[in-house]
Amino acid sequence: MSANARLVFDIAGQVFAIGSDRPMDTIRLAAAYRAFFSTRSPDVVVEAFYDGLPRISLRDEDKVFDSEVTWSLYQTGEQNIFVLKGPTYDPNPYRLAIFDKYYRRGEIHWYIPDPDQMVDGLLPGPLEFPLFEVLMVCLLGQDKGLMVHACGVDDDGRGYLFTGNSTHGKTTMARLWEGRARILNDDRIIVRRYDGRLWMYSTPWHGEYPVVSPDPVPLDRIFFLRHAPDNDLRSREGVAASSTLLARCFPPFWDRQGMAFTLDFCAQVIAETPCYELGFVPEADVVDFVRCVK
Secondary structure (H helix, E strand, O other), X not given: OOOOOOEEEEEXXXXXXXXXXXXXXXEOOOHHHHHXXXXXXXXEEEEEEOOOOOOOOOOHHHEEEEOOOOEEEEEEOOEEEEEEOOOOOOOOOOEEEEEEOOOOEEEEEEOOOOHHHOEOXXXXXXXXXXXXXXXHHHHHOOOOEEEEEEEEEEEOOEEEEEEOOOOOOHHHHHHHHEOOEEEEEOOEEEEEEEOOEEEEEOOOOOOOXXXXXXXXXXXXXXXEEEXXXXXXXXXXXXXXXXXXXXXXXXXXXXXHHHHHHHHHHHHHHHXXXXXXXXXXXXXXXXXXXXXXXX
16 A cells, blocks of 8 residues: 555445545554455545644534534535534634535544644544544434444354443453454444345444454344343343433434434334343353353
8 A cells, every 4th residue: 555545444334435635654543443444445535634724614503413522513505514622622623524415525624733642653543533433323324224332242143232331341241252252343333234134343443342353244132231140131122122222322313314214223123133131240151141042
């Protein structure tokens, strides 16, 4: 790869090509992304610029979402504009991302006032957190799928989705399955339908367990995690299961049609996949306990 070549990633079947006005070997790339390199034609093309922020007029009435922490989204006609802020640069934005209506083409502009903010002399990645994940949520909301706060495990072709919020045990579960099955990811899993079947896909956005595996696996079981004094299992279905899954996913709150799709897709996933609430003790025997589920 030449210094100015685009980086191309295939994440859950969505292919992203990222170019820049700077040589690519001067830009920081998290190790997990290397598992997702691709030679496929891109669905999304992004160009990054590191020469400061363009002058752009943003109106309060165009703001459709504000995380109240790091990012906001404005929609103006045919454009989606992400404004990113952080405590280091507060109160001014340090990054603007301008995309077309369907998030297929975009420009990302960085303001880096102090070279000391660079790590090992490298510029930050164009889609550095949280932008890449938010962009993926926007794309998935276009009738494509769902990103879930979950650990994904491929147990000899059986895909187990262990969903949970922080402290529920996703990384613990990944470590318990290590060496016994293939770990897709311990924190962000995408569920999509392909060829009439639901599949689990990994992402580069992992938690404390640093190993990711990009190859998908058919979704076989969903387990809603909780810590317990003993391993126990309770079947879950219908609205209760669907609402629990929704609470552990990343829905596009700012997109009316995207939310309608997400709600319907959650219901489809629950209707087609056996679901359980899994109380577990963080010991190796939970692996055989899960394997015995019929």
